[in-house]
Structures are given as structure tokens and as C-alpha cells.
Amino acid sequence: MKKLIVFPMVVVITAAGALGVAGAGEGGGGDSQWCAPSEGAPITDLDEDQSSNAHTIVAVGEQLGVPDFGLAVALATAAQESMLRNLDHGDRDSVGLFQQRAPWGTFEERTHPPTSSRYFYTGGAGGQPGLLDIPGWQDMPLTEAAQAVQVSAYPDAYAKWEDDAWAWLAEIRGGLTPDQQLGGGSCDSEWDGEDPPPLVADPAALMARAQAFADASAAGLPDPFYGALGYYRMCARLAARVHGHAHSGFISALEQWRSHLAAGTAVTDGSPPPPGALLFYTNQPWGHVAVYLGDGLVVSNDVLDAQTGRRGGVYIVPTTELTAGAWNLPYAGWAPPIY
Template sequence: MKRLIGAGLAVVLVPVLLLSMLVAVLFGSEDEAQAAPPGGQPGVVCTTAPASGSGGSAGSTTGQDVAGFSGDQLDNAAVIVGQGKALGVPERGWVVAVATAMQESTLRTLNYGDTMANGQMSSSRGLFQQLDAWGPLADRLDPAKSAAMFYTGGQAGQPGLLDIPGWEQLPVTVAAQRVQQSETPDAYAKWEQPANQVVGAVEGRTCTTTPAAGAAGGTSISLPSNPRAETVINRALSQLGVTYSWGGGDANGPTLGIHDGGVADAHGDYAKVGFDCSGLALYAYAGIGVAVPHQTQAIWAAFPHLTDRTTLQPGDLLLYSSNGAANGIHHVGIYLGDDRMVEAPQSGDVVKISSGIWGGNRGAEFIGAVRPGA
């Protein structure tokens, strides 16, 4: 579906990850980061206190300004939340739906689509910019009916959010994309925190984000003495649970993978939005303006080598070789200390925190590390 990036906001907010936590000092400290134990689900953690300036109930938000949205925009958000409640959709789904409508229409019921390459207007309409095949125009222009379709699917069999396997564990941008099938699949990520705020406002509550969880659960770190290092690791940890996709990932987040002619193709990575191992490293370091190549052997060649494990610091990129030489390097992970790293391991897996990295075959394949931006 075409994107409508109209007169909306230029707000780009990195999601705030508040689940406890790693404590570390990166690039110059001997303390190691400690990963939080497994547990928790992605979603919205809300207090019962009304949001600042809130009327305390859905539909009473007209005239307020929440995360840059006000008036009928908040009324439409309240309708989206109300439909989610009526359909039994968990709060996480409300956030996905509101974030999607923020990107598609800036929470306005638009009776027009964008202009296509052939000069014609797209048939997409409404809060979610649903195409003709999703349903009658009147339904797509009805906030309640269009929201219900986002959750349950279109009239021509298009899957809704509730049809997406495991949607609750997916990042907002991935869950939204699997419904919308957008030409700009990464566009939804920036709306997660504003969506949390708006959902909190129309619910009369203040809400905060918890991340999509991988095998080790959602985590983040606080490094007041080294904010650049904090950014690197937290950008990687913010992607826990994102699908592995060979060739996927860039400086802005997960992307479609590419064909490899082998194992990754057998897993359909070319049709998945996600990261491979070097794509995750690239994304993490882009947060501090350091360019990391999207290829493991090129990463090894680009930076000075650290081969003594006792000198490693959380945030270093760990490289693994199948033959002990540079031409056998095939994997990279981001060191967390304490025998752990965050990585995008392989096809069929997700971004996760792995433990016991110095033992077994993995320990034997470790060839060294690099410290970009040191």
C-alpha cells in the first residue's frame, strides 16, 4: 500500500525501553553489562493515573495536544482503541493500530489517496489508507469500520492484525507492515512512542513502552558516563524478537532480506523484514554515526583487531570464523559482557541475547573482536 506522508509530523522518536536492565560501562570500563533475566511480553505498561491534561475517558480528548495530535485526531484514536476493546484485542494491538494510522493518515479520515507513478490517484482511503479490495468506500471512511478491518482483515481475504501469527511478539513496525504491505516497511517504527502516549491519553492513563522480546526478554542499559555506548547497545536491544533475514537491516532498522541461493532462500528470508548479523551491527552503530560494513569479513578488515578476550568491553563486535582465518569469518555479535552477546543468529531465528558464548563450537570459532568508533 502506498504511504501518505503528507502534512503530518516530523517527529522521530526512538522507542523508550523501560524494563530492567543491564548495568555496564562501555569502551573504557572494566565493569561488564548484566543482562536482565528472561521474562515479560512486549506491550504497554500503564499506570492508573490520568495522563496530564486528560479528561480521563476515551472520546473526551478533543482540544488537547498529545504527542502533537489533537481534536478529531484523538477522537479517531479513541475509536481505534474502542474497536480494539470490542474485539478483545490486547492493548499492544491498540498501539500497533494507532501507530499505523499515524503513519498512513496522521489520524485523519482521508477521502483521497496518494498520487501514483502513472499520475493517477491510488484507491487507498481512510485512517489506514485501505485499498478498494478491503471493502466499500463508506466502510473505509468510517473510523470504526476501518479500524475493525485493520484488526480482523479485509473483505477480499486480506489478513488483519489478529491473523498474523505471533503478532504480539513482533515489533510495532513489523506487525503493522504485515497487515499494510507497505512500500516503505520501516516507516511505522517512529510512531510507537507517540502511539503509546495517545493510547494512554484516550484511556485516561499514562503509558510507557516495553520492547518486543526475544529469547532473553526485553532489556536496556543506562550508561550516563558514556551516552554513545549506551546508544549502540540499546539500539541493538530495541530489536529483540525481530526476525532474522539474510541481507536484512540498514541504518534505519529492519529491511527485506535478499536471495542467497541456499539456506536463507529455503527459509524465505528474501520475503522477510528483519536483520542478519552484520545488518544488526550496522544499525546499532549508526546510532552514533559510525559506519559499519554490512558484511562480516569487511567488518574485520575495517577496524583494528582485539584478540585477547580479557581486553574486551561490552559493545565490541565479536567475529567468528569457520577456519580460524579472515576468509572464514561468517558471523558477528555485539558483546554484552558476562559471557553474553546480542545477535541475529541464523535463518529461522530472531534477534536475541545469547549466553555461554565462550564455550563449545562458538568459543572455538571466536577469531577476535573490533571496537568501531573507539
């Protein structure tokens, strides 16, 4: 089994932001690769640590489809706030690359460069707007776009880093392969071994239960275990029911993922998931969760009819259809099926 094109859970927090991984996602197909973001080559005039953080900021933005100007804004912001260093301290409770304050997320989230980078782009856990939430940000001067997110006491300070940010971005682009430029990450090597030991007592029974959901969906029949219709439109509920629970206990997959992050049960190091694991994705605004069945397959709901031509339902598909197929979901990590 190959690895899924993955980006560890990234949540960008700035002076104001929010995390996103909730429960109305869709998914499906291909080989799977479990990969971490590429650290890239050293950048001129930056040390190894600063270079790695700059590469992460750009890779996260590219996974989110952020245009080049937004990537430059993020680089300039992190240069001003932390000198591109993942600080464990700052003014009052500010920490991390972007010196995001406590309402943006947990200490662990704000000091995890991919997560803090995603927060900068998409907003903080407390509902703070990220760069992509700012109306007209692409038409603003760089320092104004940065300030709209950071709400700094020094609103013009980002301007002095603009030339550097563009130079760093050009150098990063020059040092990445085309696949890395498009995907924002890389895979060191294929994982060709067996699946890790399963998290469920009977993986075959889990597969059979997932297949029963998929078969009922294909036939237009109600949930075979709980008798409900429309259940496939809520990914967190479907994942719970595949594991034998009527409800996930969360309003969304995002909230469920955040609970795993807070509890320390989230796995974001790029390691392959065991059968039975919950796979989380960071598409906005709700995120997505699917159940890993082993051998590169997941059971997932699907409501993106325009992209796939499907009517919506439950499907068992290869993992890469979620990340590299019609859905193009950014992978966050996996967690055990704790309910």
C-alpha cells in the first residue's frame, strides 16, 4: 500500500483565528500515501530552522489554493512576528510563528508550524478571521492584508519584509519539484509493509459493516442498522455508525478532530493509520472524517454530486480519491475511534 498525499493538521492562528475540521465532508479513491510536508532546501540568508518554517508556510498555503500574494503576506507576517521561528513565548500569551494568542487555539496547535500556518490563512479556533476571510485582501497593500489578520499595535511593520518575502517565495519555488509545488508536500518513500495492528477486534466485521452501509446506500435503502434516511450527509455520524455508535457526540468532524488534538490522541506525524482509525481532513467549513478499513480503503460519505456525477451516498474507495481525486481534501491526521 502506498501512502496518501497528506499534510499534517494545519491550523493557522494569527492575532485572531479558528481551526477547521468538521463533519459534512465527502470522499473517495486511488492508492494512498501517508506523507509529511517537505521541509525543502535551505533559503539564502535564513538558517535551517527558518528555512523549514518558510517552506511549511508556503506548502500549507499551496494546499489551500492560496495565490502567491497570500503566500508572500504569510511569509512577511511570520518574519515580523517571530523572525520565522516557532517561539514558545511572546507578548502576553502569544506564541508560534505568527504569535497567535490563546483564543486562536491550544498552545500545541499554535506552536505546530503547519497548524499555525493554516490558522493564518483560514482563521482561528475562536472564530477569528484568517487571511482568506478578509474581504478584498488580494487588492490591499501587503502590510494592510497582514494587519487585517494580526490586528497588531504596529500595523505598518510588515511592509519592510515584503521584498524578502517575495525573494523567499521565488527561492522556495525554485527548490521544489513540480509535484511538490502542486501538492505542497512530499512523500519520503512508499510504505510497502502490512497495515499497522488494527484498532478494532475484528477488521473483517468492520469491513462487512461498512459494506452494508454502502450496499444500502446504492439501493436507496435506509441505514441498515439504525433505519435512518439521509444519514450519509453527515460524515461524523456515518463514521460513528460504522463503528456501532448512533452519534459521534460532536456537531462536526472539526469539533471531533479538535477534541483529539486537545486530548493528545490525534496522530499528525504522517504515520500510516491502522484499520479502524478515523481519518480527518481539513476542508472548510466543516471538515471531513472517514473510517480506514485497511489495504488502502476507506468508507466515506459523498455529497459532491457535481464533481463526481454520483447522487450522494456511502462508498468504499481508495484513500487517494479523498486527497487527490474529485474532493482534493487536505489530510489532517488520524485518531482512534474513541466514542
